[in-house]
Ligand SMILES: NC(=O)c1ccc[n+]([C@@H]2O[C@H](COP(=O)([O-])OP(=O)(O)OC[C@H]3O[C@@H](n4cnc5c(N)ncnc54)[C@H](O)[C@@H]3O)[C@@H](O)[C@H]2O)c1
């Protein structure tokens with residue numbers, strides 16, 4: 001018998017299960033059939049790589065579920081693709097009883113989720129994450145959205161899915177570089193919330209989906225993220241709260257934007273961002289130099305970059321940071337670690353210090 005795990009997300013207005021296990025197809029199919037039996041449409045959105053790598057999975061979904069396939073990669077999180085998904089839903093006459101399936105990594109989840117949040121002013125959607133990153137992070141918590149040229153995720157909505165199916169079997173076809181990218185968010189969760197998780201990653205790196213700890217790592221991370229989301233769904237807490245999940249992202253999102261979307265995978269940019277956030281926390285007197293060494297080592301042993309692979313302009317990186325969603329009254333704010341396993345504050349910092357840190361990370 002397969003051992004299935006379940007984590008519940010419980011926000012003010014929604015409650016939904018994250019199913020974690022292997023071969024979750026039967027359960028998903030039952031949910032799809034229950035929607036269809038009421039005369040409503042279920043439509044799926046995926047990307048080209050997932051559609052090809054998981055063709056048997058799509059075949060088992062049945063031809064009654066139309067599938068919209070976007071090109072793989074970050075560039076699909078665009079206004080253009082968003083409009084195409086809306087047109088697809090309208091073409092198939094999905095009504096308010098219908099359900100959108102987001103089958104893919106964080107790109108598909110964010111794009112399809114935002115389309116579901118907007119179409120008919122909001123229809124239900126189910127997350128079926130197919131990457132490590134989407135299982136441990138993006139499928140949980142209802143942040144959906146797209147990029148615009150000014151910045152990452154600058155357009156979007158909070159829209160919770162009605163269920164998440166994290167089928168570990170789907171990870172088997174993931175390219176190793178993408179797996180490593182997902183590990184960045186796992187490392188982030190350890191750094192910001194759970195020193196035991198960080199210690200585990202430090203002791204023995206998790207290098208691929210065959211690792212026997214995979215299911216429990218996904219469950220562990222979903223629990224961490226769900227607890228944060230349950231307490232502060234829309235990032236409105238005066239200090240801390242959900243914004244702490246942004247550890248390393250003020251730096252990381254700037255890298256993604258300035259390098260050009262898709263140049264660095266999200267997790268690669270976050271790997272550098274976590275090192276930068278560690279250095280900043282150390283310079284502000286919170287963690288030790290030894291802690292920064294530990295962070296750098298855990299990032300590197302999980303095959304993620306710890307500095308830029310070619311210099312980007314510090315000025316451009318600073319300009320991109322000014323559009324971060326945590327900016328308040330024009331002041332850029334950063335998630336600061338108090339120790340490994342506890343990120344506790346969101347603080348501003350001296351811009352000369354930030355420029356120095358950028359240069360330490362390879363900016364020009
Ligand atoms: N909403 C959130 O809370 C949240 C959290 C973290 C990250 N994100 C966003 O998630 C995105 C990154 O997500 P990602 O790392 O999953 O990237 P992704 O969605 O681009 O997927 C990574 C690559 O792997 C391929 N792929 C996916 N599943 C596969 C499978 N099972 N087999 C073979 N190939 C597969 C995809 O086609 C793609 O090329 C970024 O846009 C980031 O901003 C959102």
Ligand SMILES: O=C(O)C(=O)C[C@@H](O)[C@H](O)[C@H](O)COP(=O)(O)O
Pocket residue numbers: 137141143152153185242243245246249325
């Ligand atoms: O869920 C959250 O909250 C996060 O911050 C998780 C991040 O890993 C993720 O990259 C998220 O999309 C960033 O959100 P943003 O609001 O900074 O765009």
Ligand SMILES: [Zn+2]
Pocket residue numbers: 137185249266270
């Ligand atoms: Zn992230």
